Amino acid sequence: MxxxxxxxxxxxxxxxxxxxxxxEDADALxxxxxxxxKALEKKSAxxxxxxxxxxxxxxxxxxxESRLKNLRIARQKAIENFKxxxxxxxxxxxxxxxxxxxxxxxxxxxxSVVIDDADKVPNNFLKVEYEISKVELKKELNNREVxxxxxxxxNNLTIK
Numbered sequence: 001m002x003x004x005x006x007x008x009x010x011x012x013x014x015x016x017x018x019x020x021x022x023x024e025d026a027d028a029l030x031x032x033x034x035x036x037x038k039a040l041e042k043k044s045a046x047x048x049x050x051x052x053x054x055x056x057x058x059x060x061x062x063x064x065e066s067r068l069k070n071l072r073i074a075r076q077k078a079i080e081n082f083k084x085x086x087x088x089x090x091x092x093x094x095x096x097x098x099x100x101x102x103x104x105x106x107x108x109x110x111x112s113v114v115i116d117d118a119d120k121v122p123n124n125f126l127k128v129e130y131e132i133s134k135v136e137l138k139k140e141l142n143n144r145e146v147x148x149x150x151x152x153x154x155n156n157l158t159i160k
Contacts, residue, residue, distance in 0.1 A: 091107070108156060110156045111153050112152055
């Protein structure tokens with residue numbers, strides 16, 4: 001019996017008790033009420049089991065999400081380390097490109113702004129949020145020295 005049905009029968013039984021005329025009818029209705037209460041108790045116990053199982057599943061899923069996140073981060077770091085290793089060795093051997101049957105690896109020059117001392121960088125390179133605009137600073141660093149910053153040239157690995 002569904003919980004909804006038990007509640008509906010309980011409500012109908014309550015209405016019948018008010019219209020009960022004989023003691024035998026009252027006893028029969030009382031016995032029926034006891035049966036409905038047992039059914040409700042049994043159904044509630046089942047609902048509690050389902051909820052506890054679902055809560056346990058949620059906890060397991062949370063733990064698995066955390067484990068997978070940590071695994072993803074570890075794999076990302078491994079990729080970064082492999083790329084640094086390949087760049088280092090290609091630079092040592094003065095190679096610009098390696099062609100393989102499954103893909104090519106090549107080095108390309110890139111530059112990025114490194115903020116040595118944010119307090120020394122002139123305010124005209126600050127964004128509205130009071131962050132240093134690396135794009136504008138990089139343009140300026142290409143033309144002249146700016147206190148507190150320099151351009152760092154490095155090789156990035158491209159895999160096609």
